[in-house]
Amino acid sequence: MKSTLIILGSIFTLFSFLPLIRTPLWWIRVMDFPRLHVAIFLSIILVAYASLFGVHGPIEIAMLTIWALAILNEIRYIYNFTPLAKVEALRTEQEKPNSSFTMMMANVRMVNKKYQKFLDVVLKEDPDMLVMNEPNQAWHDNVCEELDKRYPYSIKKPLENTYGMLFWSKFKLHDSEIRFNVEDDIPSFYTVVELPDGKKFDLFTVHPQPPRLMLNTETREAELLLVAKESKKTAYPSVVAGDLNDVAWSNTTKLFKEVSGMIDPRVGRGFYNTYNAHIPVFRYPLDHVFYDPLFRLVSLRRLSKFGSDHFPMTITLNYEPKHEEKQVHPHADIEDKQEAEELIQEGLEKGEERNREKQEQTKS
Structure with a gap:
């Protein structure tokens, strides 16, 4: 029992500190995800060891101290996403927000066939905009007729590789583009949304690849940081939404x-x-929406599941440019910009390599 606890404590301590290494290696980056789980498991192990065997001598003191530091290391990442932390995005102070919109985001899971159940959620929520990640042609064919009736504007790119994307809007869209920023078969959308009062904002929807067995994260980092740079240069305030395949507390985010x-x-x-x-014990925030501080939050909700392995989310924002300075927002220093450029270059090179490999596989 004692040896088992020591081994488990050492493993979870390694899980805690490994992600400090700045590398795109998949087996390290995947450790960004279970910060809360590692903290809980390691806390249980620490308490169990101290209760059962006590603490005797400098070696055990050092071991338990390292375990405690590993727990604190995990907590410092997830703390900001608890009610104990200061709120970053302020709520609107308008009783009746007059320049608002509601967006729903849903990774539908390509192999999921519960089309009508998904439509029931959409029709019940009735969002102004809908972002769908992972739709293939079957998804397109099963939801398009109903959604086209309700949404006059859309951007569509269904794919059979789990990276398809569909977007519908009640509001006018301008300069819409389907982009392939890093990899030739992973699209992202860009459009300018015009609200009913004439105000406009830029919308970027993304769905980069996640870290998984033998697949590192260079292209994910490049995709997200390219969008970050682009959003900063546009004429209008920006919103970025979609399944980012990254957790909210990672260094990349x-x-x-x-x-x-x-x-x-x-x-x-x-x-x-x-x-x-599908797995209540292991859940992470992978579907995101980030926005310019010119917007104020009206509501943010996770919706009921419909058969996908992702819950859908809905957010309502109100355009309030007069109070931008009241929302403290992050800024990039020279080192941040340099790191971003290096990651973008590395990701673009890896993207070109993967594109060549896919082309060769297609030819053969």
């Missing part, structure tokens, strides 16, 4: 916020975990 200057409505409010809907 932090760098994205610093480069873009956007804020996260979950800070100070909660995790709003969206994945995995």
Whole structure:
């Protein structure tokens, strides 16, 4: 029993400190996700060891101290997403927000066939805009007729590789583009949304690849940071939404916020975990929306599941440019910008390599 606790404590301590290494290696980056779980498990192990065997001598003191530091290391990442932290995104002070919009985001899971159940959620919520990640042609064919009736504007790119994307809007869209920023078969959308009162904002929807077995994260980092840079240069305030395949507390997400200057409505409010809907114990916030501080938050909700391994989310924002300075938002310093450029270059090179590999596989 004692040896088992020591081994488990050492493993979870390694899980805590490994992500401090700045590397795109998948087996390290995947450790960004279970910060809360590692903290809980390691706390249980520490308490169990101290209760059962006590603390005798400098070696055990050092071991338990390291375990405690590993727990604190995990907590410092997730603390901002608890109600104990200061709220980053302020709520609107208008009783009746007069320049607001509601957006729903949903990773539908390509192999999920519960089309009508998904439509029932959409029709019940009746959002002004809908972002769908992972739709293939079957999803397009099963929801398009109903959604086209309700949404006059859309951007569509269904794919069979789990990276398809569909977008519908009640509001006018301008300069819409389907972009392939890093990899030839992973799209992102860009459009300018015109609200009913004539105000406009830029919308970027993204769904980069996650870290998984033998797949590192260079292209994910490049995709997100390219969007961060682009959003900073546009003429209108920006919103970025979608399944980012990254957790809210990762260094990549932090760098994205610093480069873009956007804020996260979950800070100070909660995790709003969206994945995995099928496994209650292991859930992480993978579906995100970040936005310019010119907007104020009206509401943020996680919706009921509909068969996908992701929960859908809905957010309502109000355009309030007069109070921008009241919302403290991140800024990038020279080192942040340099790091972002290096990650973008590394990701673009890896993207070109993967594109060549896919082309060769297609030819063969």
